[in-house]
Amino acid sequence: MSLSLRRALTYSLNRNPSPSLNARRTLHSSRAMAEVKKTTPKMRQRDIVSSFLCAPPVEEGGQHRGKWAVCSGTIEATDASPLAAAYREIAEETQLTPPSISLLRRGRPFTLRDETISTDWTIHPFAFLLASPDTPITIDFEHTEYTFVTPSQLSEYDTVPALADTTLRVLPGAEVEDALRTLRSDHTSGATALATLALLTLRRALLPPLSTAPTTAVQWRATRLLAWTLAKSARPAMAPAIEASVFGALERISFSIGGVGKNYDLKVAMEALSIEGFREVATKAIEDVMEAREEAVLKLASNFTACVQHSAGYQAAFTEQRPVTLVILSASASVAACVADLARAAAATKMGVRVLVLESRPGFEGVEIARAVLDLVGSDAEVEMQILTDAGVGWAVGEADFVVLGADRVTGEGDVSNKTGSLAAAGLAPTVGNGCKVVVVCCEEKIMGDDGGGAGLAEAEADGGEENEASEVTAAWPARAKEVGELEGVKVRNPYFEWVPSRFVDVYVTEAGEVGVEGLKKVARERRELEERLFDGL
Structure with a gap:
C-alpha cells in the first residue's frame, strides 16, 4: 500500500517502490508557489523541490509495508540549496526533521511547462529515509486527510503533473537499488574504490538482461539517468569521485558517437546507430575511463x-x-x-x-x-x-x-x-x-x-554529513563500557x-x-x- 494525501487546494499522491524497495512509506503534497524569476517575457520560471519520504523495511505484515510519499514546495531565496529547501518543506508540512529523516537519494531536476498559467516548473526530486517505519507523520493545516493506496490504484487518482516521471528519477529498478545499497553500506573502501564499483554498475546496466531498451535513444537516456543516480545518490560523502567517473564515461560515449558531442550532432548519430552498436561503444568508453583512472593514480x-x-x-x-x-x-x-x-x-x-x-x-x-x-x-x-x-x-x-x-x-x-x-x-x-x-x-x-554561485560546500553540508551505527563504536568496548552506552541520556556518536x-x-x-x-x-x-x-x- 502507498500513502495518499488530499488537501484543500491541490491533490496529492504517492507511489510504491520497485520490489527491492519494498516496506517503504511515502507522503506527497504540493502547494502554491511564489514566482522566483522569469525565463522569457511569456513564461514564468518557478523552482520547487519534490521529496519522497521512505521508511526502512519492517517485519512481514506491518501496516506501513511498501508505502511511498512526497512533499513539495517552492525554493525560497533564503534557502542555501534545493536540498535545504526540501528539508524545510518537509519540516513545515510533516513536522519531520533530522535525525527522523535523512537524505537517501536525489533525482535529476527537470522542467515541466504549464501553458495554462504560462509557467515553467523546475522540479528537484529527492528521496529521504525515515529513521523508523513507525515514525509519526503530523500533517499541517494545509492538508485535510491522507490514505494508503496500491500502485495499481495510481491511475484512479487525479495527481499533480509529472508525478510518475518524478518517481522514476528517485526510485530506480531493483538492480540499481541493489548496487546503490552496496555502495552505501561499504564502510571500509575509499572513494576511488567506490567509483570503480559505480563504473562497473554502469557497464552492467548496458547489457541484457538488465537493459531492455528498444532503441539507442532510449538506452542513452536510461544510461544518463543511471549515471546521475549513481553520482548523486550512491554515497553523498564520496560523491565527487563517483560523479567524475560516471560523467567522464558519458562524455567519452557522446564523443565516440557524436564527435564533438553537441546535442544536435549526437542526436543524429544516435538515430543512425543500432542498439548493439551503442552498447559496444559505451562499454569500450567505460573501460577506457577505468584504465585512465588507474594511470591517474600512478601519476x-x-x-x-x-x-x-x-x-x-x-x-x-x-x-x-x-x-x-x-x-x-x-x-x-x-x-x-x-x-x-x-x-x-x-x-x-x-x-x-x-x-x-x-x-x-x-x-x-x-x-x-x-x-x-x-x-x-x-x-x-x-x-x-x-x-x-x-x-x-x-x-x-x-x-x-x-x-x-x-x-x-x-x-x-x-x-x-x-x-x-x-x-x-x-x-x-x-x-x-x-x-x-x-x-x-x-x-x-x-x-x-x-x-556557479559558490554554494557547493553549503549543498555538501546540508544533510549534516554521514553518521553510521553506534554499534560500530561499541563493538570494541568491554562489557562494562557497553552498559554505559545503553544508559538513558547517553548517545554514542559515529560521524x-x-x-x-x-x-x-x-x-x-x-x-x-x-x-x-x-x-x-x-x-x-x-x-x-x-x-x-x-x-x-x-
Whole structure:
C-alpha cells in the first residue's frame, strides 16, 4: 500500500517502490508557489523541490509495508540549496526533521511547462529515509486527510503533473537499488574504490538482461539517468569521485558517437546507430575511463614523491640521516600508492621512510592501509610501519615531517572532506609539529563541481554529513563500557567524515602536479560545465 494525501487546494499522491524497495512509506503534497524569476517575457520560471519520504523495511505484515510519499514546495531565496529547501518543506508540512529523516537519494531536476498559467516548473526530486517505519507523520493545516493506496490504484487518482516521471528519477529498478545499497553500506573502501564499483554498475546496466531498451535513444537516456543516480545518490560523502567517473564515461560515449558531442550532432548519430552498436561503444568508453583512472593514480603517486623530495622536510631528514616520517589515516588507495612510491624512491638514495598510522576507528581502516602500503612496496624498499591509537595523534604529528591526507571531497576553495580524525591531524601540524606540512593527495576526480554561485560546500553540508551505527563504536568496548552506552541520556556518536578547512592545508597534489586554489576552482568549474552539457534537456 502507498500513502495518499488530499488537501484543500491541490491533490496529492504517492507511489510504491520497485520490489527491492519494498516496506517503504511515502507522503506527497504540493502547494502554491511564489514566482522566483522569469525565463522569457511569456513564461514564468518557478523552482520547487519534490521529496519522497521512505521508511526502512519492517517485519512481514506491518501496516506501513511498501508505502511511498512526497512533499513539495517552492525554493525560497533564503534557502542555501534545493536540498535545504526540501528539508524545510518537509519540516513545515510533516513536522519531520533530522535525525527522523535523512537524505537517501536525489533525482535529476527537470522542467515541466504549464501553458495554462504560462509557467515553467523546475522540479528537484529527492528521496529521504525515515529513521523508523513507525515514525509519526503530523500533517499541517494545509492538508485535510491522507490514505494508503496500491500502485495499481495510481491511475484512479487525479495527481499533480509529472508525478510518475518524478518517481522514476528517485526510485530506480531493483538492480540499481541493489548496487546503490552496496555502495552505501561499504564502510571500509575509499572513494576511488567506490567509483570503480559505480563504473562497473554502469557497464552492467548496458547489457541484457538488465537493459531492455528498444532503441539507442532510449538506452542513452536510461544510461544518463543511471549515471546521475549513481553520482548523486550512491554515497553523498564520496560523491565527487563517483560523479567524475560516471560523467567522464558519458562524455567519452557522446564523443565516440557524436564527435564533438553537441546535442544536435549526437542526436543524429544516435538515430543512425543500432542498439548493439551503442552498447559496444559505451562499454569500450567505460573501460577506457577505468584504465585512465588507474594511470591517474600512478601519476599522482609520482607527483607526490617529487613534491616531498623537493621539500625542506625531506632535505632535513636526509641531512640528519634519519627516516622521513609521515602520518596517515583511514583507507585510501591514493595515499597507499603515494606512500609506496615515496618509499621506493627513497630507497634508491638510502633514505628510510617511517609511517605512523592512526588506527582509524571504528572500522580500523588504518590497519588496512598499513597492509596495503606494505603489499605495494614488497621487497623494493624498507618501510618502518607503526600503528597507534587515534588518541595518539598529537604525539604522531609531533614526530612527523608530513601529514598525508587523502580526500573524499575537495571544494573549489580548497576545503577537504575526509575520514574523521583528519581535522585533528591537520590542525595540530602548525601547533605541535616541528615544521610538519599537511599534504592532500587526490586525483582531480575528487574535486567537487561548483554550482556557479559558490554554494557547493553549503549543498555538501546540508544533510549534516554521514553518521553510521553506534554499534560500530561499541563493538570494541568491554562489557562494562557497553552498559554505559545503553544508559538513558547517553548517545554514542559515529560521524564518518569531517571537513578540513583550506587554511590547514599546505599543498594539494593531483595527477596534474601541485595545484593551488585557482587550479582547484578551474577543475570545479569544468565539472559543472560538463554536467550541464551531459544532462541538458534530460
